[in-house]
Amino acid sequence: MLQQALDSVRVVGNHAVHPGKIDLDDNPETAQKLFVFVNLIVENRISQPAQIKKYYTEVVPQELREAIDKRDGRSS
Secondary structure (H helix, E strand, C coil), X not given: CHHHHHHXXXXXXXXXXXXXXXXXXXXXXXXXXXXXXXHHXXXXXHHHHHHHHHHHHHHCCHHHHHXXXXXXCCCC
C-alpha cells in the first residue's frame, strides 16, 4: 500500500511538472490527495519509527533491549 502511495506521488508529480507546459487547470482534488499521500508516507517512514524508538529506549530497560538485540542478531 505504501509503495502505491509512493508511486502515485512520483508518477502524478512527474507528469505534472514535466508536461512541457504549465497547466493552470490542474485538478485541486488530485493535489490534495497527493498531499495526503505525502503526509502518510512521512508518518509511516519517519514519525512512527521515531516515536517507537523513543518509547522503546525510554521504557524498556537497557539489559532487556540488549537481550532483544542479541535474539534478533543485532548489535547495540
